[in-house]
Amino acid sequence: MSERTNTTIDAVPASSLIQRFLHGERDVFHDLIRPYEQVYYRQAFGILRNQQDAEDAVQQAIVILFTRLDQLKDPERFRQWSMRIVQNEARALLRKRLLNSYESIDDSELHGPEGVFRRPRDFTDWRDLPSEAAERQRLRAELVKAMDTLSVSYREILILRDVEQLNMEETMEILGVSEAIVKTRLHRARLKLREALAPTFSRSQPSYWERWKGMNPWSPAKR
């Protein structure tokens, strides 16, 4: 997988840092989280959609990681374990924020019959794409805005799978759901995000996408 963690820092295995931490070298905690700290932020922001809240949730998670590191049974799974904690803390903060709000943390669409077919609303052909920096910038901004229109369940799965490009097993472990649920939710989230972006893409300049031709975004070898 082409994951977005910092592989140069990853060169020091988390397991050895954890061992040192547990033997009293508390300073190594900095190095332990460094490869993942940006992932933690994007993950929390994807759920909370607010910078301050996202940073608060990450700090809450950091306290848990720091104080419960001895409970991690398999040090090789530090990343999934820590991301699960970030996930839980971000969700907990979101629940707190929504306490007096009408918005629900659950997406009612997720409770409908799985596999219900909804024909994508807009069949605008996006085969022609933009190349100017400004156009890319605009598309990025539109993407972030479009993400905001999705439910939290959809946002979190898109962040894990399509932004951080985690594999199925890691995603299942972090979200605590089955493979079938990951697949269904991801499928719906992608279609929904695509719909939200449809007007944006139809305004794009043709040249931008030329260089992406033939590229499979999920094929690490080509990234």
Added chain:
Amino acid sequence: MVTCKTIISQLSDYLDDTVSAATREKIERHLRGCRRCSAVYDSTRKMLVIMGDEEVFEVPDGYGLRLHGFVDSLVSGAKSF
């Protein structure tokens, strides 16, 4: 005859390359002949290319400094739990 409904329902798995060779073949045959499904496939694929772009979901300035400052306070025992 494979319907558009079937194709769209398998789109995500197809993009993730988790379908069987036979299914892939069926999907690709359909995409060649169906402009609408092919447009949905293409646009979804491109959307995911942008999502994988590191600069899309940026981490705010100073985040790392704030976080490690916080870790410093944990390390020095300044924080109580």
